[in-house]
Amino acid sequence: MAPFRNLYRLLGVLTLVLTAGIAQAEQKISDGKYEIHYNAFNSSFITPEVAQQYNITRSQYRALVNVAVLRLEEDGSKTPVRAQVSGEAANLLQQAQQLEFKQIDEGTALYYIGSFRFTEDEKLTINLQVQPDANADPYDIQFEQTFYVD
Template sequence: MRHLKRTLGHLLALAALTASPLAAAEQSIADGQYEIHYNAFNSSFITPEVARQNDLVRSKYRALINVSVLKIQDDGSKQPTTAIVSGQAANLLNQAQQLEFKKIDEGDALYYIGSFRFTEDEQLKITLSVQPDPNQPAYDIEFDQRFYVD
């Protein structure tokens, strides 16, 4: 079971690095206190076994968004940290799907995975709100990405 969760992390990293129109390279923001990494990719990039293990839906018409938050320590090291993550995916007509994120905790790695539907050759605006500290304002992240049926 632990191996399957680690496999999810490796697959998410692989999806982020895949040089394909189906996936965007990993993106991140940092402010000296936190580093927030995020990417979106077709759900078919993960194996059926990993999808079952983590209760994720695979489909050629469904994408996943992966968000991870690292707290930058005084010594410069980075520690995975929890956050409140929400967002939406909107098409060019501003029809939006609210994203619900599932927390996947591997101990030494922490991911928030959300999913949404898309149609062939669809441009979507992804809007994320990531709040590592509930006493501080959230980080607002926006990016556009085109999705293709796999």
């Protein structure tokens, strides 16, 4: 149970972010084979302990993108799968920051975290390429979100 303590903290924070209305409602795409969940939130929402464990920089001017990929099984269950994840965050002037994703593997949970900088009240377009199958084209995901300094 101890190895999952920080994961539960991070998931608890993500749940709070989503239910508090700070982030957009659940964001996902599904094609019947895979389900890809994604969201973005201010890095200061995670605890200092979780940030330290996963070497994540917390700042009121830094946000995180979280991506999780699930394979949809024939029996209706969902299995976390590894994927190649890349992307960028671009402002209205098309100034883009490349996102470098870290894989976080907690056994029963597998997700990817990337970070980027923002300024107060900045609307960013986030473009993701998620490729769970090396023999297939990646999924292209794009969403916009406005970030605020907390």
